[in-house]
Amino acid sequence: MGLVREVILGSWSLITGMGVTIRRYGRRAITTQYPRKRLEMSPGYRGHIELVRFEELGSHNCVACGTCVRFCPTHVIKVQGEKPRARAPKRATLYFIDFSHCSLCGLCVANCPTRTLKFSTEYEMAHACRWEGVVDLMQRLEESA
């Protein structure tokens, strides 16, 4: 008798389970057909870092202090700066990151004394070659203008 009961209860559980799946059959898909439709990244999304354009300066405010270079756990940041004239504050002229090694920890952004770093919302970062992962932030800043 126990077996009969078990078979009946078991079959009922299977039928209700099938009910759960068939109820979803006609529903709208929750996936996005990626290359045809793109998702909007949230504003807090962390892509690779980027230089901020300050309105009052019309450009970045990187003083090439090297804090980000020292804080980076994987040493992917390279900054070079020069003084436009004697006794003037230093200005960065080169800013490269090797994104292929970046772990997106955000220590550079958090510790930047002039707050000139931010995260981009770039997410299509597939490369065919290792060196394409190197991003020239100065060039990006110029292009975005």
Next chain:
Amino acid sequence: MWQTAVDILGPDLAAIVAGAIGLVALVQVNTLFLVWLERKVSAHIQLRLGPMEVGPHGILQTLVDGVKLLGKELITPRHVDRKLYVLAPVVVFTGVLACLVVVPFDEELQLRDLNVGVLLIFAFSAFNVLAILMGGWSANNKYSLLGAIRSVAQNVAYEIPLLLVVLNVLLWTNSMQMSTIVAAQSTLWNVFWMPVAAVIYLICATAETNRAPFDIPEAESELVAGFHTEYSGMRFAMFFLAEYSNMFIVTAVATTLFFGGWKSPPLLGFLPVPGVVWFFLKVYALIFVIIWVRWTFPRLRFDQLMNFSWKVMIPVSLIHLIVYAGIIKIIR
């Protein structure tokens, strides 16, 4: 063209050639469609869209996949039993073609109306097991071997209740000829008067074709890919073709035995729809159910599967047979 063929080959041979070509074409097209259907149904159950890129709603996706498989290298690992390894995909396909010979698609559309049709189908469907055993054994891979062993044990266990419930139908219709069985259901489909038998048949058929939740011979989370782990390219595709064709065959047999074959459903006889359409509609409806089951349940464990067959299915089908034999004796 038909006339030329008849002139050259003679009417019998011409019919055989035409039939063979038709069957091979049916198997291919059917598999392409079924794989697409499976992917689509599973996708929609899982709130996805499935293949969308090749053709409208991805209908040509499987065709492209087939072409890809054609272009793949046939890898034969070292230390395999070469003869069996190469032969297994061929054997698995032979049975499929032989089974389709007696399936009645319509009143006139049947390759050979043998008087032992049902017997032939069940005899040839055993080829499938043989091929799986050959493939699993010869591949010299432990996962393949485990898959093959499981498959044989499973098929033996589920063939018994399957045949027992089919006997019910044979007793009722007094014939093994497919066309006669269909003709006997012109007033009442067998499913209405022996529903338990139909359900048992469908469960056993699912197990026979190694479909989930009985897919333990190729349980991907345990045995990687089971008996066809080592197969690649078109050899793998042959197993794939056979699997989906077997699905078609068991549902076609179910349609013939229980669901009235090419006959229209009750109360819909006035519709001017050819029988072959009804037949395929029924077959694909049954296949839909099998797919739906696959994408709902987890897999049974091997010993539970055997227990289920020996302790539940076989006793139930035996009792069913005895009871119905008695009823038929009284009625007739």
Next chain:
Amino acid sequence: MATPLPESVIEQTYYLNMGPQHPSTHGVLRLFLKLDGEYIIEADPVVGYGHRGHEKMAESHFYEQFLPNTSRMDYLSGLIYNHGYVAALEKMAGIEVPPRAEYIRVICAELNRVCSHLLWFGTYLLDLGGITPFLYAFDDREQIMDALDRITGSRLTYCYCRVGGVARDVDAEFVRAIRAFIERLRSRFEDYHTLVTKNVIFIHRTRGVGVIDRDTALRFGCSGPVLRASGVPYDIRRAEPYSVYPRFEFDIPTGTAGDVLARYTVRLQEMEQSLRIVEQALEGLPEGPFKGRAPRKVHPPKGDCYFAVESARGALGYYIVSDGTCYPYRLKVRVPSFGNLQVLTEVLPGTLVADTVAILGSVDIVVPEVDR
């Protein structure tokens, strides 16, 4: 007539290498199985394929630089790993954390726990052969990921906690999204139960399988849901309360059977408890700064410190030895998966190959965490 081979020569058993490349070993775990037919005689988990030397890496980085590494050990509950590490540092250096930051940490950690358990639920069913629940679980998990993405900026390997607070404040939109998510997940549990928990096949696959009794669990140092399913109500959040957990009301779900089904049930109930905690934390979320005063580089005083938190998989402990500089002298991570994995050598013998997958999945290991 051929003489039969002596009994000792005939091979009755054979070895099966499961992994490191196998669909259900969850990464790069290798199980070395001695089989008799389909029955397992011996099981030997071989770890180390994913060893990256995180503990050694810590010694050449200063304390903050190790932060991104923490979430890469257990990538499924990265925020809890973040939390444990910064909490250990704060305890060592005596840094005050503003209450808002603590609340945010708890909310994120609990959401991460739900996230991890949802993923476990899905992949576990995948191990058992049910594919559809996996996608339903991922649908729900996506909602959490989207919400966490808003504030932490990442979807998997978070690096959100900072010494003295968190990296970014939460906004009203986040709170609203999480409230909606809690409602949604609670309504979804019913479907999960109908589809999986009550399913007769599932019950047969899990009940009485892979029983880890209380003593074995304690002897092997199991923790988390594995230990609780064996009947030990040990949860670091209660046993050694940290952060603001003492302020919340929640239960510690325990099982008694110690089998796979018990571990499953414990995890599902834990998700509900986590939702309760998140709800209370959202209710009591105080205003104020999200990051307290902390030096840019911590220099903990000379000495050592052990700090444990409850990760999704169990007791996670950081042991830090400081020599007074800004680099740790030694950093040891006590990971829960390691203990949970070792118990397999005891549990697997005598079961079937099919059960191996069911048991291995049920202890919920994350291999990179075991290997570190």
